[in-house]
Amino acid sequence: MKSGPAAALSADEIAAIVARLAGEIDADHPDGVEIVGLLKGGVFLVADLVRALTVRCTVDFLALSSYVAGERRVRILKDLDQDVTGRDVVVAADVVDTGLSIRYVIDLLERRGARRVDVCTLLDRPGRRILPVPLRYCGTEITEDFLVGFGLDYADRYRNLPSIHVVDPEAVSADPRSFDAAVFG
Numbered sequence: 001m002k003s004g005p006a007a008a009l010s011a012d013e014i015a016a017i018v019a020r021l022a023g024e025i026d027a028d029h030p031d032g033v034e035i036v037g038l039l040k041g042g043v044f045l046v047a048d049l050v051r052a053l054t055v056r057c058t059v060d061f062l063a064l065s066s067y068v069a070g071e072r073r074v075r076i077l078k079d080l081d082q083d084v085t086g087r088d089v090v091v092a093a094d095v096v097d098t099g100l101s102i103r104y105v106i107d108l109l110e111r112r113g114a115r116r117v118d119v120c121t122l123l124d125r126p127g128r129r130i131l132p133v134p135l136r137y138c139g140t141e142i143t144e145d146f147l148v149g150f151g152l153d154y155a156d157r158y159r160n161l162p163s164i165h166v167v168d169p170e171a172v173s174a175d176p177r178s179f180d181a182a183v184f185g
Helices: 011-028 042-052 100-111 169-174 176-184
Strands: 033-039 057-064 076-078 088-096 116-124 137-141 146-148 165-167
Touching (some): 011 042, 011 137, 033 042, 033 100, 042 057, 088 100
Parallel strands (some): 033 057, 033 088
Antiparallel strands (some): 057 076
8 A cells, every 4th residue: 555644444454353362253254154244345354364263154234224313224235145044154244333234144143044144243343232232353443433445335435445445425525535645646
């Protein structure tokens, strides 16, 4: 990455967190595990996480609609391809905020017969939590700053950054090129 705004988490810091999370998952699941990534942001965590795992694993993805103010439901936009019945599942998410979506996923996988459902998140934002959720594997806690990079986006942009940056969404909205130039050159 070219010289740009200081990263909230550098690529090296993210790599160290992912390695730690993989070690914890390895220790808890010596017989293997199904990793279920939450799209779109979770794909970056899943890719690095499964490469760091030393236990047998399979990978699947689930995409959900976002919660919209005033709505109290989630829709599945892309369902799992594999049956999770009797399997240990680790749900991999880029960030856990309110807990609404992740709680929905936990309940869904338990209803579908998963033997065990754990959550792995790179970023935990407990200050926004509405529903309590068990986070077995937690990378790091974050504040309410608006973040982009390593799967996190603004208007579906900046997911591809190898590090995570704090941005002002109003400033980026007003002039996306200002941030683009800072991080892409």
